[in-house]
Amino acid sequence: NAGVTQTPKFQVLKTGQSMTLQCAQDMNHEYMSWYRQDPGMGLRLIHYSVGAGITDQGEVPNGYNVSRSTTEDFPLRLLSAAPSQTSVYFCASRPGGRGYEQYFGPGTRLTVT
Amino acid sequence: AQTVTQSQPEMSVQEAETVTLSCTYDTSESDYYLFWYKQPPSRQMILVIRQEAYKQQNATENRFSVNFQKAAKSFSLKISDSQLGDAAMYFCALGGGTSYGKLTFGQGTILTVHP
Numbered sequence: 376n377a378g379v380t381q382t383p384k385f386q387v388l389k390t391g392q393s394m395t396l397q398c399a400q401d402m403n404h405e406y407m408s409w410y411r412q413d414p415g416m417g418l419r420l421i422h423y424s425v426g427a428g429i430t431d432q433g434e435v436p437n438g439y440n441v442s443r444s445t446t447e448d449f450p451l452r453l454l455s456a457a458p459s460q461t462s463v464y465f466c467a468s469r470p471g472g473r474g475y476e477q478y479f480g481p482g483t484r485l486t487v488t
Numbered sequence: 489a490q491t492v493t494q495s496q497p498e499m500s501v502q503e504a505e506t507v508t509l510s511c512t513y514d515t516s517e518s519d520y521y522l523f524w525y526k527q528p529p530s531r532q533m534i535l536v537i538r539q540e541a542y543k544q545q546n547a548t549e550n551r552f553s554v555n556f557q558k559a560a561k562s563f564s565l566k567i568s569d570s571q572l573g574d575a576a577m578y579f580c581a582l583g584g585g586t587s588y589g590k591l592t593f594g595q596g597t598i599l600t601v602h603p
Contacts, residue, residue: 406589408589408590408591410591410593415497415595415596416595417492417494417579417593417594417595417596418579418581418591418593419593420590420591420592423589423590425589433590463531465533467533467589469589473519473521474521474538474540474583475589476523476535476538477533477589477591479532479533481530481531481532482531482532
């Protein structure tokens, strides 16, 4: 049981490049989310999904796209990277229902130059 | 909108002593949950403790306990018998009961443990 996995662990992009951050979970969790962590700001929600085929925006969705074609996978796409997207990105999952904790992946450190 | 505020950017404690990390929050929901997560230098987010808003009893997990003051919207974390391995960033987080798992995080508190 690998839990929540993310690839890559580190990435450097040039401004304007696109890329996809991968996230997968093997716990059959219904809910999945993407957060970004910036110094002094905690973690902020980018997008989330309540099931395959269903996604919605979080607090800071601009510049990011998501899709969820399977229960297991929830990739995050940066369409045209900007220096403001330099951050640490976390994927998380949890079971449906009330009050469950979120299980986090190990994070991806992204630098946009 | 939900907000979570951690007013202590940094805290320090001597090994074996007790330290309390503060957190205040605001929400219009009556059904919500509060969490403390630990983030060591490895960057991995680890759940420390969880509190359900409708439970008056404060949650405890071994050396970790909370002081949940619902009327004051306060949710502090007490770490007893501090250990070197407790050194980390600690985040307070709020999740609404109907929020489909979305969490609102505080800014974090860096805890240093001195030997």
